[in-house]
Amino acid sequence: MSIISNLLTVLSIFASVQLLSAEDWLQFRGTDHRGIANSSKLPTSISTEKNIAWKKSLPGRGLSSPIIIGNRIFLTAASTTDQSRLHVLCFNSDNGTTLWSREFWATGRTICHEKTCVAAPTPASDGKHIYALYSSNDLICLDLNGNLKWMRALMQDYPNASNSLGLASSPIIVSNTLIVQVENDSESFAAGIDLKNGSNIWKFPRTKKANWTSPIKVGKNLVSIQGSEGVTAIEASTGKILWSYGEGASTIPSSVASEDGSTLFIPSNGITALKPRNDNNTPEILWQEPQLRPGTASPIIVDDKIFVINRAGVLNAANKDTGERLWRLRLEGPFSGSPVACKGHIYIASERKGLLQSVDLSGKEGKIIGTIELGETILGTPAIANDSLFIRSDHHLWKISNPE
Numbered sequence: 001m002s003i004i005s006n007l008l009t010v011l012s013i014f015a016s017v018q019l020l021s022a023e024d025w026l027q028f029r030g031t032d033h034r035g036i037a038n039s040s041k042l043p044t045s046i047s048t049e050k051n052i053a054w055k056k057s058l059p060g061r062g063l064s065s066p067i068i069i070g071n072r073i074f075l076t077a078a079s080t081t082d083q084s085r086l087h088v089l090c091f092n093s094d095n096g097t098t099l100w101s102r103e104f105w106a107t108g109r110t111i112c113h114e115k116t117c118v119a120a121p122t123p124a125s126d127g128k129h130i131y132a133l134y135s136s137n138d139l140i141c142l143d144l145n146g147n148l149k150w151m152r153a154l155m156q157d158y159p160n161a162s163n164s165l166g167l168a169s170s171p172i173i174v175s176n177t178l179i180v181q182v183e184n185d186s187e188s189f190a191a192g193i194d195l196k197n198g199s200n201i202w203k204f205p206r207t208k209k210a211n212w213t214s215p216i217k218v219g220k221n222l223v224s225i226q227g228s229e230g231v232t233a234i235e236a237s238t239g240k241i242l243w244s245y246g247e248g249a250s251t252i253p254s255s256v257a258s259e260d261g262s263t264l265f266i267p268s269n270g271i272t273a274l275k276p277r278n279d280n281n282t283p284e285i286l287w288q289e290p291q292l293r294p295g296t297a298s299p300i301i302v303d304d305k306i307f308v309i310n311r312a313g314v315l316n317a318a319n320k321d322t323g324e325r326l327w328r329l330r331l332e333g334p335f336s337g338s339p340v341a342c343k344g345h346i347y348i349a350s351e352r353k354g355l356l357q358s359v360d361l362s363g364k365e366g367k368i369i370g371t372i373e374l375g376e377t378i379l380g381t382p383a384i385a386n387d388s389l390f391i392r393s394d395h396h397l398w399k400i401s402n403p404e
Contacts, residue, residue, distance in 0.1 A: 170214040212252050
């Protein structure tokens with residue numbers, strides 16, 4: 001009996017170590033919202049023949065990215081002709097088997113542009129619960145086993161918070177507060193939502209103009225909210241506005257912060273580098289570079305460089321401290337999703353053919369060293385965890401990894 005007990009203890013400790021050492025991917029563009037996962041070991045010279053671990057059919061459309069906790073993948077989708085059926089799905093990351101699936105009826109408007117869909121925002125997690133937001137402004141909280149904790153129909157509270165193109169801003173969690181950004185031509189707002197019950201902690205109006213960018217974490221309790229007029233920095237826990245940058249910003253690609261939070265890179269006047277502040281003083285503009293204007297994809301910071309993909313599908317590399325452009329590389333686009341990176345390589349899938357491209361950043365200039373043609377339209381951003389890349393189309397979820 002003691003031998004069995006000791007064995008169970010060892011296995012329990014091993015499982016705990018495995019869980020703690022896993023690099024989870026808890027929201028859009030990763031836990032820190034930078035699109036980086038340097039503890040994973042991804043394949044670099046990717047190919048169709050050796051790196052597609054599995055492919056899983058999905059019940060409906062979606063632009064949302066997968067999020068990963070341990071060996072579980074969570075994903076949203078929308079089905080039926082009017083996309084009124086909302087799905088939250090959970091898969092085993094090892095083999096793609098479905099662990100559970102939950103379905104709900106949308107309570108808000110499901111009208112979207114034909115290119116996008118109701119399941120456009122990426123869900124967020126605190127590691128204990130899944131918070132899924134849809135373009136219909138339905139907000140659903142489930143535990144990791146799929147049990148419903150609460151559901152809130154934001155459009156019932158704010159009936160005009162919608163537009164005919166659809167919403168796509170992804171929520172994030174900062175300081176135990178779920179930050180949602182709902183911006184359109186009628187009733188725009190940002191709100192801090194209580195994780196326990198879905199009630200408002202704070203809420204304030206935003207510019208009445210369609211906007212698909214997502215909030216990002218800049219400091220320990222600091223969130224940057226981007227819109228057509230610029231960027232507003234708020235305390236996540238209180239909603240208090242600390243400072244604003246008012247020179248305008250893109251309404252599609254989102255900003256990105258440096259790893260230490262000392263610099264915020266905004267899609268404004270090309271790219272504008274700001275020095276964020278934790279008080280109500282005006283932030284310092286470090287540099288602006290018009291030649292680094294992004295297309296749809298959000299910029300990404302890798303080591304000492306900022307990378308921007310423009311509307312022509314050209315990857316631009318620039319010095320993140322000065323904005324000086326260093327080199328350019330034409331990729332096969334166009335692109336709707338944003339790039340992610342791991343250990344000196346960028347990964348991004350083109351929209352039309354679903355061509356996943358791996359770019360080596362280690363040389364004097366970038367170089368495409370591998371491709372996988374998935375053969376379906378890819379509009380979302382990949383996720384990285386468990387030494388694997390996970391990417392979805394409307395119809396399938398793929399796992400890309402090294403052969404076992």
